[in-house]
Amino acid sequence: MTDVISRRALLGGFAATGTLLAACGRLDEKSPFHQLLDVADGFTLHAQRLILSSRPLVRELPVSEISKTFPTNGTTMPKADYYKRMLDTDFRDWKLRVHGLVDRPLALTLAQLQSLPSRTQITLHQCDEGWSAIGQWTGVQLSRVLALSGLGRGARYVVFHCLDKIDLDGAYYYESLDLLDALHPQTILAYGMNGKPLPVANGAPLRLRIELQIGYKNAKYVDRIEVVDSLNSIGKGRGGWWEDFDHAVWYAGQ
């Protein structure tokens, strides 16, 4: 009996929680199933952890595979005067803001971001315009920054507001991820590329690397991170500049 319940509960996952609860009424206190009930109690948190821990990492490549030249795409130099001023002072006055549905809004300098534990990864970047290249990225995991800010009640998406406007319509570039991709270990805010400070053409001072998805999701020139419960009120509501203006898909998993 115990064995049957256990297998059914595990196979059926959390959908079987109701069955499990009914069955467990007949089991004694020391039953190992109480551990599963604890999981069911904290459903959201634990389910998220279980799903996250089973999400595979994308392939990381050896140094020898780094592309000799890494193409650029879209903006290569934001036009705003204040971007140029910040560039002149090595972004010393720039701060990454983290706001919205967070417990503690943040404003972090580049030096502060660089003082957090870093991650370096060599990965394949694929642009849907038909090119790919391999680069090495160094930065801080987005999950670490979000752990500092905390996530408020109802938080579902993380929006990246960028410093560049796209010529076509004059709107600022932006992108967004759901929490699952935002908290993935290879999702980083990169300030370094191929062992050097992130070049302007590739998004200085800070860019998103979301290795699970293709090119345009990897927002460059990230200035502000907003945590929201819905994407409706951001831009035209489709979750990103390309999504809003060129019918690109919001989930662009590789």
Ligand SMILES: Nc1nc2c(c(=O)[nH]1)N[C@H]1C(S)=C(S)[C@@H](COP(=O)(O)O)O[C@H]1N2
């Ligand atoms: N802010 C901003 N982010 C952006 C873009 C852009 O024009 N502006 N282009 C996107 C596209 S389509 C791609 S393929 C990658 C290119 O990054 P790279 O210029 O470092 O190669 O950045 C993405 N992020």
Ligand SMILES: [Mo]
């Ligand atoms: Mo792209």
